[in-house]
Amino acid sequence: MAVSQKTLRICNKGHKYYKSTDCPTCPTCEQELKPESGFLSTLSAPARRALENNGITTLLELSNYSEAEILKYHGMGPGSLPKLRAALQTNGLSFRS
Numbered sequence: 001m002a003v004s005q006k007t008l009r010i011c012n013k014g015h016k017y018y019k020s021t022d023c024p025t026c027p028t029c030e031q032e033l034k035p036e037s038g039f040l041s042t043l044s045a046p047a048r049r050a051l052e053n054n055g056i057t058t059l060l061e062l063s064n065y066s067e068a069e070i071l072k073y074h075g076m077g078p079g080s081l082p083k084l085r086a087a088l089q090t091n092g093l094s095f096r097s
Helices: 025-035 047-054 067-071 078-090
Strands: 007-010 014-019
Touching: 067 078
Parallel strands: none
Antiparallel strands: 007 014
């Protein structure tokens, strides 16, 4: 089995990290951006970015979308839907039908 080569990278803020893919995301910067509370804090970084990049930062905004629409976003996977459903339900909301 081949081992992927990791290369040293430095982000704009000066953080040093190693990556084996061409993904430009700095893990340190990503951790700094992760909310400490709220529904976005329960999601993986790609899922959180998918919502944020599409202007969805509140549950009320999320409730304006169907599950199918959310799943179309790059970075959003089916594993995130149960967390999103639960957060919406806790606040008396749901995905659009």
